Amino acid sequence: MVEVRNLKKVYEAQGRRVEAIGNITFSISRGEFACIVGPSGAGKTTLLKCLAGLVTPTAGDVVLDGDPVTGPPRGMAVVFQEYGRSLFPWKTVQQNIDLPLRQKGLPRAERDRLVSEALAAVSLADAGRAYPWQLSGGMQQRVAIARAVAYEPHVLLMDEPFAAVDAQTRADLEDLVRKLWRDLGITTLFVTHDIDESVYLGERVIVLSASPTHVLDDVRIDLPAERDQVTTRATPEFTELRARVHQGIQDAKAGRRAAGAAA
Ligand SMILES: Nc1ncnc2c1ncn2[C@@H]1O[C@H](COP(=O)(O)OP(=O)(O)OP(=O)(O)O)[C@@H](O)[C@H]1O
Structure with a gap:
């Protein structure tokens, strides 16, 4: 189980202060596949780095199976966008x-x-x-x-891993990741800026607000586990879920806050 509690991250360097993460709280159950979407600069990469123990939060906690994350945890693997590097x-x-x-x-x-x-x-x-x-x-x-x-790994973090590949390869890699997840039951957090990809892959999509970031929406993707690039994406359920996530991103870009979130 991955728990993120009141996570905040402020970067301060050369007199510049950036509040990358305002206050994020969510938890992911063991074996769950969650996608994280949000506008550019919402702090998605920063969130994954905090989860991976690569960046120290300014406040709040990341807890993995009951243990606070203070450095790269054993049993966690990360796949970044820049595979070449x-x-x-x-x-x-x-x-x-x-x-x-x-x-x-x-x-x-x-x-x-x-x-x-x-x-x-x-x-x-x-x-x-x-x-x-x-x-x-x-x-x-x-x-x-x-x-x-x-x-x-018990937990797999992926940060826009398919952003730099062509559409056909991307579809193949999406199916590969879902297959591996289903076969191995790895708890997976997948950051993407692609709304359709988040709905196709995840069992859940967490929508982040613009900075100072909090969780704007948490959408359960109740599509069947067996998914197909053509038929799943053509279903009314997929279209409805995509519309909801899309609306969340629009709200985030317009600076709207979730009820009860601090401005
Ligand atoms: N090491 C750093 N030092 C200072 N500021 C940083 C650092 N890393 C990120 N930031 C700032 O924190 C904010 C969030 O960045 P982050 O890369 O986490 O967002 P993101 O949601 O992953 O963005 P994108 O979708 O564009 O990849 C940005 O304003 C960025 O400039």
Whole structure:
């Protein structure tokens, strides 16, 4: 379970003060898939960095399975948008996926098994000996996902991971992430600026307000677990949910606040 309680983050540098997060509270149950959307600059990346223990909140808490997060927690994996920068170009695909497993102290045989299972899961079983720069953008992003999955995290954070790939690859990666989530039951938080993507992927969409950020809406996505890029997106239920999230983003951009939220 991931709990975010009255989280606030103010950046202060060179006389400039930015209140990236005003006051955010929500919790995600174990095994849940939640998407986070909000206008540009709403503090989505900052929120994920606080969850990952990479940024210290100004106030409030992040609690993971009962323990406060004060540094990068064990059992958490993060996939960023800039996959090109997150893979080591001088290491092969296999070695890139293996590195965090070595740091975890796993024995060789188990590491080898996890690496090949993760590569098979992202349909890259033959690419283990290649270098990242020999692969397409979509393949590199699949390597980044394989690395996160091989680590067997309890919690997976993804920050706009498909923003830089073409539409077809993006659809494939969306289905891959949903499949992995359903197979492995990893608690997943997925930041996206794409409203349709948030509804298609999530069991829940948390809409953030503009700065100073709070939770503007929390939408339960009660679509069937079995989803399909064509038929699911064409259903009236999908259209209705998309309209609600869209309205939330419009409200956020217009500076509207949730009832009871401080201005
Ligand atoms: N290290 C930092 N130092 C100072 N200000 C920062 C820092 N990181 C982010 N900010 C500021 O905090 C605010 C929120 O940034 P953040 O990247 O978290 O938003 P975001 O919702 O992820 O934005 P986008 O959707 O455009 O990626 C912005 O005004 C940004 O300029």
